[in-house]
Amino acid sequence: MAQYRKGMDTKHKILFVSKKLFVENGYIDTSCKRICEEADVNLGLIHYHYKSKKNIASIIYTYFLIEVKDFVKRIMSEKFHNYELKYATAVENWIFINLLLSDERYKRFYYELCKENFLIDENTKIIEFFYKLHVNTYNLNITTNEVKLIRVANAALTMGLVAKYVENYFDMTLDQLCEYKIRNMYRFMKLKEDQIDDIVNVSYDTYKKINVKLTDYFKLTEEV
Template identity: 25%
Template sequence: MGHYKKGIETKNKILSVAKKLFYEKGFKETTIADIANTADVPVGLVNYYYKKNDLLGDAFHQFILKIYTEIETQVGNHIENQIQRQLIFYRLYYGSIFNNENLLKLYRLYITKDYILEETQEILQNNIYENIMELSLDIDHAVLQRLLVVEYGTRKQLVNDTSSLWDQQAPYQMSDFVSTLSARLTGASLAVIEKNIHKIDSLMKRIRFTADDFINT
């Protein structure tokens, strides 16, 4: 049991060090040897636990989990439905990323190279599925699965194409559209979407979350 615990602690230490180095030096500029030296572990041990690409994937996976945890901790009792939860999540997620140059560089690599872990995909798709089911829309399961694929591809492309627009006057306009793509694709009314956007405007004022949480997860 002690050996297992030590192994988990070592793996977590490697990830923590890798996140900091990726953030400060850049992903391509950081070597496995850099990570091993900073974590004070053998290079072979880093390679045993992780491929370099998976380190970046796990870094964003932990970041996503951290955001959901903070949402529940800070405003969970005030959230009325899954649409609101998704709206808040993507405002925090993309707001952190597009307002921080170092994190944005990592995110673009993470998305374009498709370093997303299967566990991350499962979490995001389950949340989209819950979102659609909560709307009580009558959709065939096979059609729903295809919509999930379309939603992911559309969201990925949209974020890549419009990232340069993020720092203009309406910073949340893009994230709100992205976070409600599944609802829009499955026929939710604009009135329902706008009502939920209005609700979370007040909730966002209660939340404290920054790009620094990427390193601190």
């Protein structure tokens, strides 16, 4: 039991140090060697616990996405007393994209993950679950294989949008970028344009009432 606890402590330490270094130095300029030096662990433990630096980064991305989802569900349930999946998912997108692209440190990390095609790797398959929730909740005429297609297509869209936005290819605001991403996500799910208009408008109004910040390496804090 003590050995297991020590192993888990080491695993958590590697993850925390990776978050810190990815935020401070970006993904590309953070080496496995640097992570292990900062965490004071043997280099081989990266492979033992996570297989690769890429796995660590995609896990951090996925965990943060889930944390944003949990945060939005709590706020909409407790503060607004009105949680509904289609609006909440859009609010999550407003928050997630704005947080990561409004801070230069997180922007670098997000940009580098998108350039490396991280958003469609094995660790992000859990996102399929959230599309299935929409299918089941709203009785959408979408097959299991189409859910997979939607996940990959939406991830590819997001990676392209984020990369070209950071490279100043678009003449648009961050909110306009986010709205475009949300609209196309729901188009992939075969919603009608008037339904999408409603989701965008309601979710944006809700998002503007939530004052959330990123602190201490991917930690969410709501400011009253």
